[in-house]
Amino acid sequence: MSLYRRKDSPYWWIKLPPVRGELKNFYQSTETTNKRQAQRLHDKLCAERWELDKIGVKPIRTWDDATEKWLEETSYKRTHEWDKAMIKWFKPHLGGRAMNTINRELLDEVRRVRSKGVTPSTVNRYMALVRSILRRACYDWEWIDRVPKVGMMRDGAGRIRALTRVEFDRLLAELPVHLRDMAIFSVATGLRQGNVTGLLWKQINLDRRHLWISAEQHKNGAAHSVPLNDAAMDVLVRRQGDHPTHVFVYGGNPIVQVSTKAWRNALNRAGIEDFRWHDLRHTFATWHREVGTPTYELQRLGGWKTQAMVERYAHLDPEGLHAAAARLDGKFASLR
Numbered sequence: 001m002s003l004y005r006r007k008d009s010p011y012w013w014i015k016l017p018p019v020r021g022e023l024k025n026f027y028q029s030t031e032t033t034n035k036r037q038a039q040r041l042h043d044k045l046c047a048e049r050w051e052l053d054k055i056g057v058k059p060i061r062t063w064d065d066a067t068e069k070w071l072e073e074t075s076y077k078r079t080h081e082w083d084k085a086m087i088k089w090f091k092p093h094l095g096g097r098a099m100n101t102i103n104r105e106l107l108d109e110v111r112r113v114r115s116k117g118v119t120p121s122t123v124n125r126y127m128a129l130v131r132s133i134l135r136r137a138c139y140d141w142e143w144i145d146r147v148p149k150v151g152m153m154r155d156g157a158g159r160i161r162a163l164t165r166v167e168f169d170r171l172l173a174e175l176p177v178h179l180r181d182m183a184i185f186s187v188a189t190g191l192r193q194g195n196v197t198g199l200l201w202k203q204i205n206l207d208r209r210h211l212w213i214s215a216e217q218h219k220n221g222a223a224h225s226v227p228l229n230d231a232a233m234d235v236l237v238r239r240q241g242d243h244p245t246h247v248f249v250y251g252g253n254p255i256v257q258v259s260t261k262a263w264r265n266a267l268n269r270a271g272i273e274d275f276r277w278h279d280l281r282h283t284f285a286t287w288h289r290e291v292g293t294p295t296y297e298l299q300r301l302g303g304w305k306t307q308a309m310v311e312r313y314a315h316l317d318p319e320g321l322h323a324a325a326a327r328l329d330g331k332f333a334s335l336r
Contacts, residue, residue: 002014002015002016002042002046003015003035003038003039003042009029010033011029011030011031011032011033011038012029012030012032012033012034012035012038013027013028013029013030014026014027014028014029014030014038014041014042014045015027016045016046016049019049019050019052019053020052020053026045026049028045030042058142058143060098060099060100061098061099061137061141061143061144062095062096062097062098062099063090063094063095063096063097063099063102064095064096065099065143066099066133066134066136066137066141066143067087067090067133069141070083070087070132070133070136071083071084071087073136078215078216078221083129086125086126086129087129089114089126090110090126090130093109093110093113094106094110094130099134099137099143099144100144100145102134102148103148104148104149104150104151107127107130107148107149107150107151108151110127110130111123111126111127111151111153114126114127115153120153120154123152123153124152124153127150127151127152128150128152130150131147131150134147134148134150135147160282160286160312160313161274161275161276161279161282162279162282162283162285162286162287163272163275163279163283165287167270167272168183168187168283170270170271170272171183171266171267171270171272172184173270174265174266174267174269174270175262175263175266176262176266178248178249178250178255179258179260179262179263179266181235181238181239181248182196182197182248182255182258183280184231184232184234184235185231185232185235185236185248186277186280186281186284187231187280187283187284187287188228188229188231188232188235188284189211189226189228189229189232189284190226190281190284190285190301190302190303191213191226191281192219192278192281193258193277193278194217195213195217195218196248196258197248197254197255197256197257197258198217198246198254199211199246199247199248200245200246200247201244201245201246201247202245204228204236204247206228206233206236206237209227209228209233210225210226210227210228211225211226211228212224212225212226213225213226213303218303219303220303220304220305221305222303222305224303226301226303227301258277259276259277263277281302284302285298285302285310285313286313288301288313289313295307295310295311298310298313
């Protein structure tokens with residue numbers, strides 16, 4: 001029977017014989033308890049599969065079909081929640097479109113819209129997800145015959161914006177207490193925004209003065225141990241007892257967003273322009289280079305995956321190479 005009920009499900013189910021390229025029967029839930037609606041879906045699938053089997057006509061799949069299947073197949077990914085958020089943004093632009101109508105022109109327009117107010121690297125992350133979904137739809141699912149070109153934005157060496165100590169003090173003076181502590185902690189540790197807002201007491205060992213970011217929580221996919229300096233410890237001591245599980249809370253609730261009106265108003269009052277929360281991490285790296293922290297140490301402190309990412313800050317510490325350059329002075333002694 002091609003339309004039937006299962007003991008473990010309230011819905012009607014469809015069972016159809018295999019078509020070309022398939023080895024087993026096809027099963028699918030109709031996700032409805034209404035038999036008339038289930039029958040309509042059954043008849044639609046029968047027609048599509050007949051066309052595929054007899055004349056090779058592929059059923060029309062939409063972007064929504066593709067994103068749903070993508071999320072099902074990639075639920076194991078560390079970036080699964082990020083994928084869901086990005087797919088949600090694409091909904092007004094690609095939702096409901098047949099996969100075979102998504103072309104270069106449309107993707108260029110989507111990229112143009114996404115580029116407003118964000119960095120090229122952010123745009124490229126969104127477009128890379130689109131490209132991955134389209135490639136899987138073509139090469140794995142065989143829903144489309146070709147993958148349209150997905151253009152990316154030029155993303156040079158990356159943006160570096162850091163505060164001087166004077167600017168940072170001005171900003172701290174304007175921030176509300178909860179954001180002030182989070183800003184100090186961010187610059188003291190170099191942690192990314194998500195690792196600060198989601199920080200739990202169970203990740204911290206105050207006696208050993210360190211905290212632990214698991215591989216699932218860390219952007220580069222590797223576990224990260226963070227030593228806690230005096231500035232970070234002072235913040236944690238002040239925050240003890242505020243909440244049983246989360247370090248940073250406001251009004252008794254864990255903080256999930258930092259780029260708020262309070263943050264923007266504080267920047268305005270402090271006279272600081274072109275500065276985002278993530279730039280606190282740049283400030284951490286910049287200050288370390290200014291006091292002579294070697295590249296390999298800074299890489300470990302900040303949890304960067306490659307040394308190349310840390311080399312962006314190399315120009316901030318030319319004094320660090322003076323001792324090396326001076327080793328040749330003896331060779332030129334006779335010229336002086």
